[in-house]
Each structure stands twice: as C-alpha cells, then as structure tokens.
Amino acid sequence: MIRGKIRRSQLVAPFGPGAMQVLADGTSVITAGLDHWFIPGERLDQEEFRIHEWRLERHLGVEALYTPPDYRDSFRSSPDQYNTKLQVPVLRFPAWSFCPRCRALTQHPLHLADRPRCTNPNCPRQKASWAPFLAQVPFVALCERGHLQDFPWVEWVHRAVSPSCRSPKLKLRTSGGGTLASQRVVCETCHKDRGLEGITSVERPNQGDKDETTYLTAHLEDGTEFSCRGAMPWLGLATAGQPCGEPLRGSLRGAANVYYALVKSSIFIPEASSTGVDPRVLEALEEQTIARARANARGVLDDGEVLTASRLRRTARKNAFRLEKFTDEQIEAALSILEGPAAASTELTADADGDQAPFRQQEYTRIRDTIDSTELVVREQEADSANDVGRLVSRVRLVEKLRETRVLWGFNRIFAESSNPDTAARMALLRRRTPEDGESWLPAYTVLGEGIYLELDPELLVQWEVAPSVQNRLVPIAQRFQMVAQERHLVERQVTPRLVLLHTLAHLLINQLTFECGYSSASLRERLYVSPGTDGMNGLLIYTAAGDSEGTLGGLVRMGQPERFEEVLKNAISNSRWCSSDPVCMDSHGQGPDSCNLAACHSCALLPETACEEFNRFLDRGLVAGTLDDPGLGFFSSLA
Structure with missing residues (x-):
C-alpha cells in the first residue's frame, strides 16, 4: 500500500488537488479531488473541521470552508470518537x-x-x-x-x-x-x-x-x-x-x-460592531462546538425566524455547559450580531479582473480603527510619533491579535497568472462532480498572529505621486511589465507610484524587523492596501505568517510603539540609501523577476516568495529614499 504523511496546510498549497509530490519511498503521486476527502459515514462529523470566515465564503460563492482532515487511529480513540481513519486519497501518477x-x-x-x-x-x-x-x-x-x-x-x-x-x-x-x-x-x-x-x-x-x-x-x-x-x-x-x-x-x-x-487570503474581521456586547459571550458562541450548534440550528429555522438562546442551548445538548454562565439576554445580544441582518448585508463577488482592492476595502476600513473582538484586536499607539515621522506616516495601529484564513480555490498550470481569469472553471478543476446546492466547500487553513499596520499621509502622498520626476521614474517598469504581460499571459494592471512606494517600504521594513525583533523574513508577510486618489487606500500591514513554528509572543507588536517604530523606520530608510551592489543596483533600468524592478536586488529589497504578494516585482528604493542623482525624489527623503 502506497502511503505518506504531509502537513495539513500543505494540502492547501502547494500540494492541493491536482498537484504532484514524491513520497518517502520515491513514488510520485497526485492528490485526488475534493469528492473523496470526506466520505459520508456514521462516524463522520465534518463540522469539526469547519472554518468560519464569512467574507471568503461570500466572495468565492461557497457554503463552507474546511481544513483538510487529520488521520486518527481508531484503536486509540474512545467508543464515541468521530472522524477516525480519515485520509486524503492520492493516485499514482505518471x-x-x-x-x-x-x-x-x-x-x-x-x-x-x-x-x-x-x-x-x-x-x-x-x-x-x-x-x-x-x-x-x-x-x-x-x-x-x-x-x-x-x-x-x-x-x-x-x-x-x-x-x-x-x-x-x-x-x-x-x-x-x-x-x-x-x-x-x-x-x-x-x-x-x-x-x-x-x-x-x-x-x-x-x-x-x-x-x-x-x-x-x-x-x-x-x-x-x-x-x-x-x-x-x-x-x-x-x-x-x-x-x-x-x-x-x-x-x-x-x-x-x-x-x-490559487490561494485567496483574508484577515478575519467581525461581521458587525460588537459595542456593548461582552467579548466573552462572543468567544463562547464562536467556539467550535457552539458554532457547529449554531449552524445546525440555523439550518432548520424558517424564513424570518430568529435563533433564540433557549433554542441554541437545546441544540448544543451536552456542550450547552459552555453557555451556563451567560444569561439569555447576553446570548441573544451576541446572536443579533453574529446571526442578524447585519451579518448578511454585505455581498461580495469574485473580481473578474483579479483586482484585490474591492475585497480588501472592508479590511482597510476596519483595521485602521481600534477593534476588540475574539479574533481581531487592534490598538492605538500609546503616544504620537515624532513630528518628522508623524508628518509622513499619519496612522499606526498595533494589531495584537489577528487570524488569517487561506483558501485554495483553483490552480493554474504553465503560467502562475492567467490573462483571462475564470473563477468557475478553476474551481471546477478541484472536483469531479458539481456539488449540489448548499454543499459546495473549499479547503482552507488558518494562521494566528500579530502585526503592525501603518498608513501614509494621503495629501502628501498625492502631491508626491503626481510629480513628473516620480512618473518618469516608473516608465521602464510599466513598459517592461506590459511586454511581460503579453508574453507570459499575465493580468494587465497599472503600475502606480503608490503601489511601488508601499510595496518597497514593506520590504524594507520586513528586512529591518528581522534584525530588530528576531523573526526571520520568511515568518513575516506583507499585505498591501492600495487604490488611487486622495480617498483611496494607502496602507500596509506587516504580520506574522508562520505563527505555528515561531510563535506570536508580542515581539512584533512591541516594535510598533512610537519610540521603537521611529527607530525601525528611520533605520530602514537610511539603510535603503546604499546597497552593497550600488551603484549598479541604483542605476538599473530593469532587474529582478521579469525585469520589473529598478533599484531592488537580493542585497537590499527582495524577500522570500512566501512573504511577498507581488512575486518580488514592482520594487524601487529610489522612490522611497531618493536616487544618487536626485536625493530628494523619494517620499521619505527627509528621513534618509
């Protein structure tokens, strides 16, 4: 019998359905489709693997998200143990x-x-x-x-x-x-x-x-x-x-x-404001067994019928003890947030052009303010930044707790991106039979972590990005990417100074934070919030992406405090003025992946692929700290 072991998260990427891998005995196998991941039976309780992420479910048009099953020996389990001997099937290929x-x-x-x-x-x-x-x-x-x-x-x-x-x-x-x-x-x-x-x-x-x-x-x-x-x-x-x-x-x-x-990720945000609701009640209602009971109760409600506390207690049965210390009024106030009309008011659809800005707008709106919920905790800095930093960086938030969900919704072959993205066709590759109504799901996993969110001053940013010298600086990148998009079937997009500035700044900060707080560069990850205009998005989030291996002990959040953040930012900008490969790196007209970078190489601004959203493209230190010929070109030239 051909068998092998693999981490559950790897069944989302890079070894999901349709991917090949080599087992320990040298056999090459291909992961089977989702049809046979959960075989119906008496001892199957699929809700145990459920991940509740309302934004991704609506965005991708599926009913549920599930983590890949883990294998449990039946002889080690109790008589009432469910989900034993679950395996993800593979086929020998070639x-x-x-x-x-x-x-x-x-x-x-x-x-x-x-x-x-x-x-x-x-x-x-x-x-x-x-x-x-x-x-x-x-x-x-x-x-x-x-x-x-x-x-x-x-x-x-x-x-x-x-x-x-x-x-x-x-x-x-x-x-x-x-x-x-x-x-x-x-x-x-x-x-x-x-x-x-x-x-x-x-x-x-x-x-x-x-x-x-x-x-x-x-x-x-x-x-x-x-x-x-x-x-x-x-x-x-x-x-x-x-x-x-x-x-x-x-x-x-x-x-x-x-x-x-093809992986879609989301930072969990509460479905509605939790003001006035005890966070302990929300935490109890979102606990795995109670969340499963809520889903079961919701499935038998008539149209317009509201889930009550007494009904939830009956549905939870032996797990109802988790709700004993809360009154019916407290539970129903929390249910009005989690199950009420506000939870279903936001409808999201997959972007046909692959633009992530509409999906991230909601994250951007919520994460820039303070939040205290069971899955997302965002605080303000204890004090304002110094004038030289505060003039350029208008907002810094300390994300003490976050949950990122990553979902596999399809895959490509030959080209990493597709010029004509077809969400339905890519999803269809994951299973042999089209799921019935109400039964569609996708594999996913979650990562818990912490992070720092920062936002640039919008007025100064607009004034800077319309300058002719800034626009002319980006011409080689834009022209090169247009050629590459045609040759390699990439999605055409507009390369803006705002995108290059925020993206390069994120890379410089991650490289600096690896020295300041001890995380490796592969353990940190960027998340860009970019859209044009004075009222557009202009923020970035740097967060831990590998909390299971290195932990999230608050080290990254502490670096967001004013005295530490100012030092990190200034050191990152100062170090970006000179690279060990200069002047070759700074004077480059195209280098890196697809030649879509200017002053950015492995010695100064590139990161591991797992930490970057843009495949290490669209980077330029010149727009951050200035060039050798024009030191005042960069947005942060005054700090360099």
Whole structure:
C-alpha cells in the first residue's frame, strides 16, 4: 500500500488537488479531488473541521470552508470518537514507468496500490531472485487550462496520432547527457526511435503571429495537430468528454510550472460592531462546538425566524455547559450580531479582473480603527510619533491579535497568472462532480498572529505621486511589465507610484524587523492596501505568517510603539540609501523577476516568495529614499 504523511496546510498549497509530490519511498503521486476527502459515514462529523470566515465564503460563492482532515487511529480513540481513519486519497501518477536495468516502458493503472516490479522476461535482473522496482518516467504533458496527462510515448515514437503498430514494446534510452537530446524512446516492435528534444518548447507558426503553439502539438505528426485531450488524472478522468483543443506541452514532472495553487487570503474581521456586547459571550458562541450548534440550528429555522438562546442551548445538548454562565439576554445580544441582518448585508463577488482592492476595502476600513473582538484586536499607539515621522506616516495601529484564513480555490498550470481569469472553471478543476446546492466547500487553513499596520499621509502622498520626476521614474517598469504581460499571459494592471512606494517600504521594513525583533523574513508577510486618489487606500500591514513554528509572543507588536517604530523606520530608510551592489543596483533600468524592478536586488529589497504578494516585482528604493542623482525624489527623503 502506497502511503505518506504531509502537513495539513500543505494540502492547501502547494500540494492541493491536482498537484504532484514524491513520497518517502520515491513514488510520485497526485492528490485526488475534493469528492473523496470526506466520505459520508456514521462516524463522520465534518463540522469539526469547519472554518468560519464569512467574507471568503461570500466572495468565492461557497457554503463552507474546511481544513483538510487529520488521520486518527481508531484503536486509540474512545467508543464515541468521530472522524477516525480519515485520509486524503492520492493516485499514482505518471502511469508510465521504466525499468532502471532494461529501460522497458510499462503503463499501469492510476489506482495501483503497490510499487510495481519489472516483468520483462529479457531483463538482466529477472534471472536474480527478485526483479527491480520500476521508476516512473520524468516527463508529463499539460495545457494552460489545467489539464494533465501522461506523455504520449506511443504516438511520439511512431510520429502518428493513431499509430499502426499493433503491439508496441517501448524503451526509454539515454546516452548519458544532461539534455533532452540525450533521451530517446525506441519501439522494438517496428524499430522506430525518436529523441525528446524540443518537447517543452513553444513556437509561433508565423513570425509576428500572436497565436502560439507548442513543439509537441505541431510536430508529433507532420500535417496534424496533436492537442490536449482534457485529461484530469487526479479526478480519475482520461478525457474531459470533449477534446480540450489547447496546445499540449511536455514538461518535467517536478518542474515549477506544473502546478500553481490559487490561494485567496483574508484577515478575519467581525461581521458587525460588537459595542456593548461582552467579548466573552462572543468567544463562547464562536467556539467550535457552539458554532457547529449554531449552524445546525440555523439550518432548520424558517424564513424570518430568529435563533433564540433557549433554542441554541437545546441544540448544543451536552456542550450547552459552555453557555451556563451567560444569561439569555447576553446570548441573544451576541446572536443579533453574529446571526442578524447585519451579518448578511454585505455581498461580495469574485473580481473578474483579479483586482484585490474591492475585497480588501472592508479590511482597510476596519483595521485602521481600534477593534476588540475574539479574533481581531487592534490598538492605538500609546503616544504620537515624532513630528518628522508623524508628518509622513499619519496612522499606526498595533494589531495584537489577528487570524488569517487561506483558501485554495483553483490552480493554474504553465503560467502562475492567467490573462483571462475564470473563477468557475478553476474551481471546477478541484472536483469531479458539481456539488449540489448548499454543499459546495473549499479547503482552507488558518494562521494566528500579530502585526503592525501603518498608513501614509494621503495629501502628501498625492502631491508626491503626481510629480513628473516620480512618473518618469516608473516608465521602464510599466513598459517592461506590459511586454511581460503579453508574453507570459499575465493580468494587465497599472503600475502606480503608490503601489511601488508601499510595496518597497514593506520590504524594507520586513528586512529591518528581522534584525530588530528576531523573526526571520520568511515568518513575516506583507499585505498591501492600495487604490488611487486622495480617498483611496494607502496602507500596509506587516504580520506574522508562520505563527505555528515561531510563535506570536508580542515581539512584533512591541516594535510598533512610537519610540521603537521611529527607530525601525528611520533605520530602514537610511539603510535603503546604499546597497552593497550600488551603484549598479541604483542605476538599473530593469532587474529582478521579469525585469520589473529598478533599484531592488537580493542585497537590499527582495524577500522570500512566501512573504511577498507581488512575486518580488514592482520594487524601487529610489522612490522611497531618493536616487544618487536626485536625493530628494523619494517620499521619505527627509528621513534618509
């Protein structure tokens, strides 16, 4: 039996449905769809894994969010224990394997439970007491729509979409080189052979033509295109019913472009103001067992009927003791917040253009003020900042407690972003059958942490960003990104001085905080709130992103106090004036990922990919602290 262990959060990213991974015994497997994550049965209580995040549920149009199940042995559990022996299924993929000794290619079913051995009677090791284990082939084929299939070995070697060879016997031979040209597939039945050079490449039929195809699609058979068949092996589908029609591209199975998880994140904010309500009551109502009872009671209420305290106590049954110390009036006041009309008044829809600003506007509105709730605690600084800092930074908030929820809502292949995002099509890739009404859900997990929120002075920011010198500084980035967006199928967007300034400032502060408060750069994360105009968003949140491994003991929040924050900010700005790679870094006209950075490199402003929202693009120290030729160009030049 093929088995393996994995962290639950990794089943959201990077090993969600449709993603491949290699187990400890060397077997390559692909995570199955959501249809079989929770198998209905007597001992299943799926509500135990429920994550309550109302904004993401409405934004993505699903009924619920669940954490991936954890495995529990039944012999260690009590007789009334639920959710035992839950496992996330995987399938063995690629289905083709080769013998390391005789190089014979063999195909096996996806549901094969054991590691296969070579059955070739001519294999040299067959004469020994055991046959060698087969190794899975290193190549697969995929398309931009998210489909994935085995590399077409039979069709490729015979140079035909429908080969005439009756019983092909294939071998994968290598000449020992490190390129695809050294790999050849041979058919011993008809004595045909063909190299694998070019199977991963893209080409355009005519020079200057925007439509592109792939070498595999165009050259598998001369005069005939071999396009994608729509295979989805993680769902057990060899085809999608109808041919996909997209160009098919070969790839190494471990290549980074085989799977890009599409994850949506949200900072939890209360559904309504909790003024006048005892926070202990809200905490009790949001506790896992009581929240489950609320959901069960809500499901049997008639239209217009209100959930009462007495009904909730009856529904909670043996867990009703958690509500004993509160009166019915206290509980119903809290229920009016959590279950009342205000909770359902906000309707959010997925953004067709991929713009995150509308979704984050609500976070921005709430987090810039003080909040004291069970999941989000935001405080003001104990004192105002000094004049030189307070003139530029108009607001600083200490986020003593926050909860971030990350949801997997789909995935891409080949390109990390899509120029034509289709939320419904990407969600459909996660499951084989369309869920019935009221049963749609997505996998998610939560991270608890702390953070610092800061906001720039809006009037000074508008005056600065319209300056001609600032606008001209961004021309190389904007032009380069426009070219890259067309070549790499990225979502086109406007690169503004505000975005580059806030993004670079976040990176500089994170790098400085790693020295000041002890967190590693991979443990901190940025969250940008950017939209144009004087009344637009112009804030950023730096928060802990790995609370389970390094803890959240208040170290980051303490750095937000005035005397410490001023020192951190000034040191970050001062250090940004000079990089160890200057003057090359500062005078650059395009460097970093996709050449979409100016004065930003690994020595000064880049961060681990997990900490950055923009793939380390749109960075420039010059707009923060000024350049060598124009020291006054930066927004924070007066602090440098």
